[in-house]
Amino acid sequence: MRDDPRVVALVTRASGGDQDAWHELVDRYAALVYTICTRYRLSNHDIEDVGQNVWLLLVEQLGKLREPAALPGWLATTTARECLRVVTAASKTDRLATGLDDSVLFVDDAVIDEELLLAERNAALRAAFAELPPRCQQLLSMLVSDPPHSYTEINAKTGIPVGSIGPQRARCLDRLRRSGSLAALGDGDEKIGIRGGEPDA
């Protein structure tokens, strides 16, 4: 699951100076960096500080990443390290004064790993979604909105007959499942997509 050719291509392009590729990388992984910051319960100010440092470090490392496909893991580790730096600095005084245990500051590696897996899955799902035809994107957006739209509401907004929504939903989800973006997530025990599948033309 660490060798998504799309991520490798984005890193290579960004490293060559392609700003659009960089923006796409940030869009793809901002949620990973942000979620880890919230795990450390940082203030918005500290989250901005950590984010700034993580992305700057990445900009500097772009051409040096030995395995561009390992980027999500690199981001998770770097973010966790930067968060720890911030919480440690902020609480140093309190801790020395109160004798509070260091361990309250730490977030378990297993939690970071879990966030990483989830973020990679989420990023792949969003990438697969973005490859869908607009009508599928519209229908699925309505179905996953909070609260989800009812079939009657979907019918009112899109004109799709209520009786056709179910079959269309199934077809759109099948396209999503066949996306190449999800095929890259195939090495775990369970597979979301169909391996080697490419979206229909």
Added chain:
Amino acid sequence: MRNGWDDERLLAALSEAMKARAAVPSWFIETGKNAFAWHNIDAELAQLTYDSNEDLREAAAMRSETASIRALTFTSEHLTLELEVTGNSLLGQLFPARAGVLEIHSRAGEITTTEVDEIGCFSVDPIPDSPFRLRSRTSDGTHVLTGWITI
């Protein structure tokens, strides 16, 4: 090999993926996108190797007396930058001494410059009130960039 998730599970996962992305504030994404301005900037990176605030925190925790001057040192392979806060300005010196120009970069991407004299001294006045980083361009072509500084 039809071993993908069923429709309900796939839809629930998609919903979760969309929510995770929507939870990220737009300013956070902007910060990330803006960082690309630093791509391929011609400079060696200087690491923060000393910050008097670190001493100060420990001293405060020990309830001991302490000097109140803020001093920072950044070190790169070829150059060391020493900084000291004096009144309303930031005084600095490059080691080994050499003349050149010092750029002050703000987070918003604005750049101002100040001169570095032949014994490597410079002053930044006034001290920026938001985080900044310094890039020295010396006459011999050594370009060094510090990390973000908050005074």
